[in-house]
Amino acid sequence: MSPVKLFLAKIVSCIILVAAVAVPMVVHGTLNDELKALKPKDFKRLYADSWRAVGGNIIIEGNAYLPVSTMEVYADKIVVNMDNQDFEAVGNVRIFRWQDGSAAVSLKRLAELEKEANMLVRNVSSSLSRLGERTYTAEFSFKSDQIYADRITGNLATGYFSMVNPSIRYTTFTCKASYGERASNGEITLHDAEISSCNYLESDNAHYSIAASEVKLTPPENPFYEIEHAEFKPGDMSVLLFNGMVKIYGVPVLWLPAFFKPRDEHLGLAGMQFGRESDWGFYINLYRTIYFHDAPEITGKLHFDWYEKRGFGYGIDGRIVTPESRTDIFVYSIYDRKQYKTDDYFLYRQDIPHSRYDFRVSNITHITPLTDFRGVFDYQSDPYFKRDFFERLYNHDPQPATFFAMEQQFERFSLSGYMSFRVNDFYTTVEKMPQVRMDIPRQEIFNTGIYYQGDFEAAYMRKKWIEFDEPAPKGYSTLKDYDAFRFDMTHFFYYPIANKYFSLVPRIGFKLTTYSHTSDKEVDDKDLKRMFAAAEPQNMGRYRFNNYDSDGGSKVRFAMELGFELSTKLHNTWQDLRSEFFRIDGLRHIIQPYVNYTFIPKPTLNRKHIYFFDDIDRITKQNFFRFGLINRLQTRSGNNVVNLLYMENYWDIHMEEYDGMSALGNVGTILSWRIFKGLSLNTEFLIDISGDGEIKDTYRHGRNAGKTGLALDWLNYWxxxxxxxxxxxxxxxxxxxxxxxxxxxxxxxxxSTLTQINSASYFEQYNTETDESFYIRTNFPITPDERTFGSFQFTYDVKMGSIDTFGFGLLRRFHCWQLMATLEFEREYDYSEKGWDMEVNYSVTANLTGLNDAMNNVQNSVLQELNSSIANIKF
Known part of the structure; x- marks a missing residue:
């Protein structure tokens, strides 16, 4: 290659990098890095009709083309002054970046990618999986960022450039302008500009856009002014404009006094929902997601809502992420004009304020590889705020706790500190101020074959019951708080005996617990159940029970346990069994029967005198066998072994009766079964083997409907x-x-750890309500282009003998936005009219999806559907 041609190639490559100043393309590093990436094969592919030198100017003219690394530049004419480094690119200036990657795809997907206009597919090979599925591996290249302009002029030394009629596609949005300037500090000013996250703007047919007489694009702060020291990252530019106009399909619809888009954020992360809901009336929900910062990553979803019957609401749902931590923040407030619209909360002795809010902060931090911190702070205006406005959050955690915890792992033990306290007086809370705990996992003692496991715990604990705004009716009990310091330690020893036929693990241990305060008055199981019922937020307060007193003094309780677990494993393997339909690549069946015997003599202190904080305080005499059977069907999935089926059955048989209850415990079953490709079954049920349960008649609004539904006296839960x-x-x-x-x-x-179903406590396993319902849900595509989808849901209340809800949904994905409509019918009983009402709720939601629409953008399709990601693309 001649020296002149080599010099010209470098000059053109500089022009490409100059364009990168205007378009923060997907490349990391400095301009010097890009220059170092130039290879001789790039210069061999340089093409132009002619080039010549005139004085100090080098002129490249006629279909100039040069590929440099992953970039390509085209222009009609390029002029560069070798003395002062002025340059000019004129006529149909085009710059493209290609991204590369490889992946394994199906034959159908491979054909779709080969048809894409901006996609190159090469080096295709096929392979057959162990299940008989044929996959195709190929390399892909596709166009990502790009710039078009009629003219680019500037100076390579100062970094100042001007562009005539630029059209630029960024990582997160695209823009057009009649004229643009780049200052030496990297700030770009566009005149008579229009921006959008819909790339149809490039053909003047954007679905939506924002137009302004002047738009400023600002890169991150950089102390260097020369181009060769600048650093470009994807989506670095932030956008600021004043006196803008929102356009829909080119028609002005809304004036914006100001608009700001932080860098690395899509214009499209916004949406609006309009609808009607029986408790809200008509409503409009607006949201806007903003990326405030990169490192740490700070994002926030802004909410602005209007409810016809309730008022205006606003808030933010934010997240801060660092390599070691994640912090979630949720803040929302509304002045609720009709705070009792959803339910007659005043009947439950709770006053709901007009000013309603929630403030929640949660954090998890990995301080060191062996040290973790977790914390949650949740402060609410009332117990029903989330129920009324954020039902999903309420169903996930009806009574959120506030706590702080830290744990340190050591080689043979772990230390943790925990503190919980009540910030909302309308919740019942066990405060721990604080709790310190040491856990010692099971480990062998000096090669003796004897294993030890233990824990130590010290905590000042305080039970704070819910506080009602109105006292209980005269003649009924009132909940009273209590507190005590509790020190608890547990020590257990195990001596495993195993051979090829069975495994026997006898155990012996004890628990020693000290209480600074106890109750002289007895509080039995019935009292506790009534206390829990009286602590429910929705109750009338008509309960009578004994409260704990503080006259018992300090006490020490000793509880001992003897037991063993006997188990064996039987298995059979079919290595060559394969089925694509059943997703089987070899099969192994494991059967593990076990027997666990537990004997706890009567503790030295009756639990009726012990303050109840958790299960530690409820220990009583135990003498039972648990018979269990675990079945597992396993197969290979790549290099891993996965369960096709997991089923555990257990049955407790007690050696003596207690409080009139049968010695035959419940039979429990847990089943998880991946039947074949696409079909799975999960179920849990409890069977009362004694069959002495009573099925009561169902009353529907005062009318005796008899025994409804299954009404099986031997089935407790399913x-x-x-x-x-x-x-x-x-x-x-x-x-x-x-x-x-x-x-x-x-x-x-x-x-030992014992499986239990539908209970958070080993001792308080009871249910007082009857519920029976079933549902059907379905999602399906409507059009073959995978842009229109439908959904249907149906819920039937067997106890009430009526349809609870049924609804329909429709989702349509467009080029850079999507539209979703829902229609729901909800049947409610009107007690005042003594009849059924049919409430109709509906909503229409529009979301801007932006350039990275997963259904429409080739890059994202590759990311989501292929097995390996495309290099250096940030989505």
């Missing part, structure tokens, strides 16, 4: 869900839930 996805974007779900009033005997062990 939850089942069946999900089927026969093809992409198709999903069917059917579920059924049944629960009746029941009370289960405790099966508790201090030295």
């Amino acid at each position: 939850d089942i869900n069946l999900t089927y996805s026969p093809a992409k974007n198709w999903k069917f779900s059917v579920g059924y839930n049944y629960v009746r009033p029941y009370d289960i005997r405790s099966a508790y062990s201090m030295g």
Whole structure:
């Protein structure tokens, strides 16, 4: 290659990098890095009709083309002054960046990618999986960022450039202008500009855009002014404009006094929902997601809402992420004009204020690889705020706790500190101010074959019951708080005996617990159940029970346990069994029967005198066998072994009766089964083997409807869900839930872990309500282009003998936005009219999806559907 041609190639490459100043393309590093990336093969592909030298100017003219690394530049004419480094590119200036990657795809997807206009597919190979599925591996290249202009002029030394009629596509948005300037500090000013996250703007046909006489694009602060020292990152530019106009399909619809888009943020992360809901009336929800900062990553979703019957609401849902931590912040407030619209909360002795709000902060931090911090602070105006306005958050955590915890892992033990306190007096809370705990996992003692496991815990604990705004009716009990310092330690020893036929693990241990205060008055199981019922936010306060007193003094309780676990494993393997339909690549069946015996003699202190904080305080005499059976069907999935089926059955048999309850405990079953490709089943149920349960008649609004639904006196609880996805974007779900009033005997062990169903406590396993319902849900595509989708849901209340809700949904994806409509019918009983009402709720939601629309953008399709990501693309 001649020296002149080599010099010209470098000059053209500088022009490409100058354009990169205007377009923060997907490349990391400095301009010097890009220059170093120049290879001789790039210069060999340089093309132009002619080039010549005139004085100090080098002129490249006629279809000038030069590929440099992953970039390509085209222009009609380029002029560069070798003395002062002035340059000019004229006529159809085009700059493109290509991104490369590889992935394994199906034959159908490969054909789709080969048809894409901006996609190159090469080096295709195929392979057959162990299940008989053929996949195709190929390399892909596609165009990403780009710039068009009629003319680019400037100086390579100072970094000042001007552009005539530029059209630029950024990582997160595209823009057009009649004229643009880049200052030496990297700030770009566009005149008579229009910006959008819909790339149809490039053809003057954007679905939406913002126009302004002047738009400023600002890169991150950089102390260097020369181009060769500048650093460019994807989406670096922030956008600021004043006196803007929002356009829909080119028609002005809204004036904006000002608009700001932080860097690395899509214009399209915004949406609006309009609809009607029985408790809200008509409503409009607006949201806007903003990326405030990169490192740490700070994002926030702004909410601006209007409810016809309730008022205006606003808030932010934010997140701060660093390599070691994540902090979530949720703040929302509304002046609620009709705070009792959703329910007659005043009947439950709670005053709901007009000013309603929630402030929540949660954090998890990995201080060191072995030290973690977790904390949550949640402050609310009333117990029903989330129920009224954020039902999903309420269902996930009806009574959020406030706590701070830190844990340090050591080689043979762990230390943790925990502090919880009540910030909302309308919730019942066990405060720990603080709790310090040391856990010692099971480990062998000096190669003796004897294993030790233990824990130590010290805490000042205070039970603070819910506070009602109105006292309980005269003649009924009032909940009273109590507190005590509790020191607890547990020590257990195990001696495993194993051979090829069975495993036997006998255990012996004890728990020693000290209380600074106890109760002289007895509080039995019935009292506690009534206290829990009286602490429910929705109750009339008509309960009578004994409260704890503080006259028992300090006490020490000793509880001992003897027991063993006997188990064996039987298995069979079929290495060569394969089925694509059942997703089987070899099969192994493991059967593990076990027997766990637990004997806890009567503790030295009766639990009726011990303040109740958690299960530690409820330990009582135990003498039972648990018979269990675990079945697992396993297969290979790549290099991993996965469960096709997991099922555990257990049955407790108690050696003596207690409080009139049968010695035969419940039979429990947990089943998770991936039946075949796309079909899965999950279920749990509890069977009362004694069959002495009572099925009461159902009353529907004062009318005796007899025994409704299953009405089985031997079934306490059943939850089942069946999900089927026969093809992409198709999903069917059917579920059924049944629960009746029941009370289960405790099966508790201090030295082994026992499975339990539908209970958070080993001792307080009871239910007082009857519920029986089933649902059907389905999602499906409507059009073959995978842009229009439908959904349907149906819920039936068996107890009430009526449809609870049924609704329909429709989703349509457009080029850079999507539209969703829902229609729901909800049947409610009007007690004042003594009849049924049909409430109709509906909503229409529009979301701007931006350049990175997953359904429309080739890059994102590759990211989502292929097995490996495209290099250096940030989505």
